[in-house]
Amino acid sequence: MTPQEDDDDLTIADEAGEEPVAFSLAEVERIAEALVFASAEPVSEAFLAERLPRGTNVNAVMQRLVEIYAPRGVNLIRTGDRWAFRTAADLSFVIRNDSETRKLSRAALEVLAIIAYHQPVTRAEIEEIRGVQTSKGTLDVLMEAGWVRFRGRRRTPGRPVTLGTTPDFLDHFGLEELRDLPGLEELKGAGLLSGRIPPGFAIPIPVNVDELSDDEDPITQLDLEELGLLTPGGDAEE
Amino acid sequence: MTPQEDDDDLTIADEAGEEPVAFSLAEVERIAEALVFASAEPVSEAFLAERLPRGTNVNAVMQRLVEIYAPRGVNLIRTGDRWAFRTAADLSFVIRNDSETRKLSRAALEVLAIIAYHQPVTRAEIEEIRGVQTSKGTLDVLMEAGWVRFRGRRRTPGRPVTLGTTPDFLDHFGLEELRDLPGLEELKGAGLLSGRIPPGFAIPIPVNVDELSDDEDPITQLDLEELGLLTPGGDAEE
Amino acid sequence: MDKLWQDAGGADRATDDPALVIDVTGFEGPLDLLLHLARTQKVDLARISVLALAEQYLLFIDSARRVRIELAADYLVMAAWLAYLKSKLLIPQQAKGDDGPSGEELAATLAFRLKRLEAMREAATRLINRNRLGRDVFARGAPEHIPHNVESAYDATLYDLLSAYANLRQRTAVTQVTIERRKVWSLVDARELLTRMLGEIVDWTTLQHYLLPYLPPEDRVTATASAFAASLELVREGKLEIRQDGAFQPIYLRKGPGPQPPVPAQPATGGVD
Numbered sequence: 001m002t003p004q005e006d007d008d009d010l011t012i013a014d015e016a017g018e019e020p021v022a023f024s025l026a027e028v029e030r031i032a033e034a035l036v037f038a039s040a041e042p043v044s045e046a047f048l049a050e051r052l053p054r055g056t057n058v059n060a061v062m063q064r065l066v067e068i069y070a071p072r073g074v075n076l077i078r079t080g081d082r083w084a085f086r087t088a089a090d091l092s093f094v095i096r097n098d099s100e101t102r103k104l105s106r107a108a109l110e111v112l113a114i115i116a117y118h119q120p121v122t123r124a125e126i127e128e129i130r131g132v133q134t135s136k137g138t139l140d141v142l143m144e145a146g147w148v149r150f151r152g153r154r155r156t157p158g159r160p161v162t163l164g165t166t167p168d169f170l171d172h173f174g175l176e177e178l179r180d181l182p183g184l185e186e187l188k189g190a191g192l193l194s195g196r197i198p199p200g201f202a203i204p205i206p207v208n209v210d211e212l213s214d215d216e217d218p219i220t221q222l223d224l225e226e227l228g229l230l231t232p233g234g235d236a237e238e
Numbered sequence: 239m240t241p242q243e244d245d246d247d248l249t250i251a252d253e254a255g256e257e258p259v260a261f262s263l264a265e266v267e268r269i270a271e272a273l274v275f276a277s278a279e280p281v282s283e284a285f286l287a288e289r290l291p292r293g294t295n296v297n298a299v300m301q302r303l304v305e306i307y308a309p310r311g312v313n314l315i316r317t318g319d320r321w322a323f324r325t326a327a328d329l330s331f332v333i334r335n336d337s338e339t340r341k342l343s344r345a346a347l348e349v350l351a352i353i354a355y356h357q358p359v360t361r362a363e364i365e366e367i368r369g370v371q372t373s374k375g376t377l378d379v380l381m382e383a384g385w386v387r388f389r390g391r392r393r394t395p396g397r398p399v400t401l402g403t404t405p406d407f408l409d410h411f412g413l414e415e416l417r418d419l420p421g422l423e424e425l426k427g428a429g430l431l432s433g434r435i436p437p438g439f440a441i442p443i444p445v446n447v448d449e450l451s452d453d454e455d456p457i458t459q460l461d462l463e464e465l466g467l468l469t470p471g472g473d474a475e476e
Numbered sequence: 477m478d479k480l481w482q483d484a485g486g487a488d489r490a491t492d493d494p495a496l497v498i499d500v501t502g503f504e505g506p507l508d509l510l511l512h513l514a515r516t517q518k519v520d521l522a523r524i525s526v527l528a529l530a531e532q533y534l535l536f537i538d539s540a541r542r543v544r545i546e547l548a549a550d551y552l553v554m555a556a557w558l559a560y561l562k563s564k565l566l567i568p569q570q571a572k573g574d575d576g577p578s579g580e581e582l583a584a585t586l587a588f589r590l591k592r593l594e595a596m597r598e599a600a601t602r603l604i605n606r607n608r609l610g611r612d613v614f615a616r617g618a619p620e621h622i623p624h625n626v627e628s629a630y631d632a633t634l635y636d637l638l639s640a641y642a643n644l645r646q647r648t649a650v651t652q653v654t655i656e657r658r659k660v661w662s663l664v665d666a667r668e669l670l671t672r673m674l675g676e677i678v679d680w681t682t683l684q685h686y687l688l689p690y691l692p693p694e695d696r697v698t699a700t701a702s703a704f705a706a707s708l709e710l711v712r713e714g715k716l717e718i719r720q721d722g723a724f725q726p727i728y729l730r731k732g733p734g735p736q737p738p739v740p741a742q743p744a745t746g747g748v749d
Contacts (some may be wrong), residue, residue, distance in 0.1 A: 030311030032333050034325040037312045038333055038614035051332060073268030074275040087620055091272045093291055095621045104632040106640060112632075113641030131648050145630040173634045179397070180390045182638065186399045189361045190388075191378030192642040198649050278619035323616060330612035342604070345504055351600035367592060370505025370550050381635045388634060410609045420602040430595045435588045 023053045025061075029068075032061050033076075042082035104145075108138050112147060116169065116181060117206050120151050120162035120216060139163075145173065152216035162216055178206040261291045263299075267306075271314075280320030280409055316407045327412065345454050346376050350385060354407065354419055355431055358389045358400035363433065377401070385410065506554035509533065511590050524590075526583035527565050530558040541691075549669050552691065557676045561586070577678070661695065663709070666702035670710060670729070680719060680728040 023031075035051055036043050045058045052058060062083055064078070069076045075088050087095050104112070109136055114126050142148040146163055147169040153159045166180070175181065184203040187193040212218060261269075273289060274281045287296050300314065300321055307314045313326050325333060342350070349372060352364050365371055380386035389402040403416070413419065422431075429436025503509045505655050513532045523638045540547055564579030577585075607613045646676050674681075707729060710716035719728040 026309075030309075030326060031329055032311070034311035034329045034333055037323070038325050038617045040617040042618075049280070065584070071268075073270070073272035084618065085275065085616075087272045087276050088268065091269060094269050094272055095276045102630055104630050104636070108630075109632060109636055109640035110644045113637050113644070116637070117641065130644060144735070148572065172632075173637060174387065174389075176390050176635070180399070182388055182399045186361070186388075187638065187642050188374075189372065189377065190381065190638075191374040191376065191647055192639050194374055197646075201645070201649050203645070253494065274490055275616065276620035278615040280618075324609070325614040326612050327607040330607055333614060334612055335610070335614075343602070347604055348504070348596060348599045351596050351603055354603065355596065355599055367589075367596060368505060369507025369510075369554070369593065384633070384635070388638075411606050411607065412613060413606075419599070420606070425595055425599065430592045435584060458681055 028052055028056055028061055029065060032058075033065055036083050037074065037085055039084075042079055042084035044082050046081075048083070103238060104141070105138070107134070107142050111138050112142050112165075112169075113144070115148055116162050116165050116178065118203050119164040119178075119206060120154075121164075122154055122160040122162055124160060126163075150219050152212045152219050155215045155217060159217070161219060181206055240255050264301055266294055267288055267303060270296070271303055274303075274314065274321050275323050277322070280322035280405070282315050282320045284319075286321070302332050315412070317412075318405045318415065320405065320409075322409065324412075342379070343376070345373065346379050350380055353380070353386055353401050354403050354416070355422065355425060357402035358392070359402075360398040360400055362393055362398060364401075366433070421440075505548075506533075506551050507589060507593055509536065509551070510554070510586075511594055514590055518728075524587060526586055527562065529586075530562045530565075533558050534562070549665070553669065553672050553676065556673050560677050560679070560681065657662055661699045661702040663702055663706050666699065667706040667710065670703055670706055671715065674716065674729060674731045680730045682726045682728055 031052060032048055035048060045062070048058045048062075049056065052061070062078070064077075066076045069085075073088050073091055074085050077084060077086050110130060111126055114129050115121055116140065118129065123134065123139070139148065147166055148163055149166050151162045151164040154162050169175075170177065182190065183205060184193070184197075184201070187203065188197070269290060270286060273286060283296050283300075286300075287294065290296060290299070299317070304314045304316075307323070312323050312328055315322055315324050319405055348368060349364055352367050356363065356367070361372060361377070372432050377386065385404055385407040386401055387404050389395040389400045392400050406414065407413075416422075425431050486719060503512065510529060510533055513536070516527055516532075517524050517528065537547065537551060540551075561579060561582050564582060567579075609615065704727070707716055707718060707727075711718050711732065714732045716732045717730050719730075720726070
């Protein structure tokens with residue numbers, strides 16, 4: 001890994017074709033490795049030859065880099081006439097992709113936001129705010145993510161289940177408490193709410209509510225099953 | 239908590255919990271570098287600690303890797319509490335890519351700097367410093383870029399939301415931590431990061447105010463034109 | 477003040493030239509404009525002549541007004557404040573005490589704000605000229621994995637969340653309102669302007685004195701009416717005090733003591749809740 005003290009210097013002609021700049025072999029190696037590292041695709045020798053000082057023996061440079069990286073956790077490999085860095089084969093176990101993260105769908109983001117701002121909120125209320133029905137998969141995704149929970153039951157006819165956010169929700173979004181969520185003025189100020197806002201438009205100040213509010217009853221496991229909210233092995237589809 | 243003491247060998251328990259596998263320090267280094275090298279995003283120390291043999295001094299391993307890579311075309315750098323490989327800054331001239339970076343407006347750049355140096359800062363404070371209201375879309379752009387975030391709320395009347403920078407901000411501008419912001423100490427020392435006039439900040443008030451002082455020239459209409467404040471002969475419409 | 481400038485330059489008649497256009501669009505607000513003017517003094521910001529600066533600014537606004545450039549309220553508030561500052565600086569120092577900060581203190585405040593803004597500009601330049609990721613310095617181009625601390629299998633930022641919410645609420649709010657460009661000052665405008673102006677000026681002051689001269693003539697009537705109506709509301713809220721010495725006398729305004737409690741506080745009565 002020690003950069004070589006090198007006798008043979010190469011020269012690169014400045015674009016304007018003026019005085020050539022001298023590059024040491026170590027320098028050329030550095031450029032080559034940076035180019036391969038930063039490239040999204042394996043890099044062809046022709047591409048390298050174009051970027052490296054004129055007269056560089058690209059193949060020789062790459063061979064040296066191969067040697068340098070051979071004992072490391074990352075190797076320089078050649079596929080066809082292209083070069084790329086790859087995790088050393090014997091270490092592939094450490095980078096196994098055990099946790100592919102998925103983007104939340106727009107619907108899920110909306111529902112999550114409504115739950116955060118309007119909690120405790122029932123499913124019917126969410127639908128009223130969104131103006132569309134919420135597919136079951138959407139709530140499932142949020143539950144699976146660990147950001148949304150059933151809180152209790154509203155003491156109204158039908159005893160609908162109320163939803164709220166979890167401590168993990170705060171963690172993930174870097175909030176200390178729910179009240180840290182920006183309000184109307186701040187959303188406006190940040191340019192997130194734009195244009196004309198009709199009078200009476202309000203954004204609730206979410207309350208930190210670990211305890212049930214006065215119009216909520218605790219929820220039981222039985223309730224959930226009765227409501228069909230817990231479906232064993234339900235596939236989350238959007 | 240004390241898995242010792244085979245000099246430089248560490249042990250890792252296999253997932254199945256069978257015989258522990260011994261790893262040499264070189265091996266641990268290889269794993270660490272593979273984990274970081276494979277990722278485009280910076281990798282947190284917590285993530286590394288989880289994947290390296292139990293008892294590994296992650297920081298020491300990373301420091302050694304930093305030294306190993308320091309002379310190379312690809313360097314190991316720390317940003318916040320995360321590690322990443324990045325192409326060496328001095329090679330910017332060969333691989334520089336202007337097309338990729340979005341241009342920030344002057345206003346957005348100014349707001350970004352104020353947030354970075356004054357954080358946590360409220361929008362009202364930003365406006366106080368700039369002497370102008372923040373136009374819609376400015377904060378928006380910075381948040382979308384992932385450099386600025388809502389941090390929390392100030393414990394003052396009205397509980398205004400405060401803004402701050404993100405870990406990606408550090409990464410993008412090549413900062414290890416916020417303390418590395420250029421000129422931070424001098425600005426602090428000069429009292430320029432506070433809302434109050436520092437003691438000793440005084441400006442001389444001319445005694446005879448109608449006359450110009452020795453180092454002043456009268457300003458003329460012509461001067462204003464030269465300065466582009468008044469443009470003669472432009473079309474008189476916006 | 478006109479005299480001063482005529483004496484000094486003798487060229488300001490040129491502003492009557494209708495072809496003259498003032499370029500305010502290039503400025504990021506009044507402080508930016510002031511900073512620019514301060515630089516033309518070619519001295520360290522800590523040594524600028526605040527008075528000369530105020531003069532230059534007012535001259536500038538005056539020229540803009542003469543050629544009927546519409547100036548944002550920010551510029552007008554600053555003009556009003558600088559006119560006030562100027563009067564404070566020119567009047568021999570009054571007995572200190574009840575009248576708020578002295579002209580010197582106000583001038584120092586302005587100089588501080590200019591210096592602070594300039595410092596932030598410089599900081600911004602240094603920041604943007606650093607070796608930036610994606611321009612000068614590059615990440616692995618072909619990542620093989622994405623490290624996440626795997627508490628959640630889903631990825632979303634607070635920004636994603638908030639923008640989804642804001643979009644949704646906006647979408648569902650009924651907003652098919654197009655309002656024609658207004659020719660009158662709304663109460664909201666007037667209120668905003670008054671609040672900001674009086675936040676800066678602590679003395680009794682009249683609207684006519686500082687603000688109105690910088691408004692386009694055709695706006696003055698509506699601005700006066702709206703400002704008066706807005707001022708009554710502000711008084712009711714305790715944010716403003718109004719004084720008038722007699723019928724048809726000028727109306728003086730100043731910052732109020734803050735919201736009034738509904739019942740005057742009565743110390744040490746045996747009130748029980």
